[in-house]
Amino acid sequence: MALLPDRVHVLVEVPTTLTRASVVRRLRDTATLVVRRAGLAPGVGQVWEDGGWCSVLTSGLAVEAVRRHVRQRAAGARA
Secondary structure, X not given: OEXXXXXXXXXXXXXOOOOHHHHXXXXXHHHHHHHHHOOOOOOOOXXXXXXXXXXXXXXXXXXXXXXXXXXXXXXXXXX
């Protein structure tokens, strides 16, 4: 996971029985709970924008390329 000021990059492996929408909803719900409990977004305002991007990767090479990208973004965010 890479937490950036204006976005979050996440690479997850999920069962093929789950829909993209359900995975995104779970991620957003869980992250919202964590952010609110940490006091980073107090109140009842919206935490997430409506936009987003989700892709299904079936190639091991593609997964590794995305994994490297997310790790690089996370390292850059910490620097």
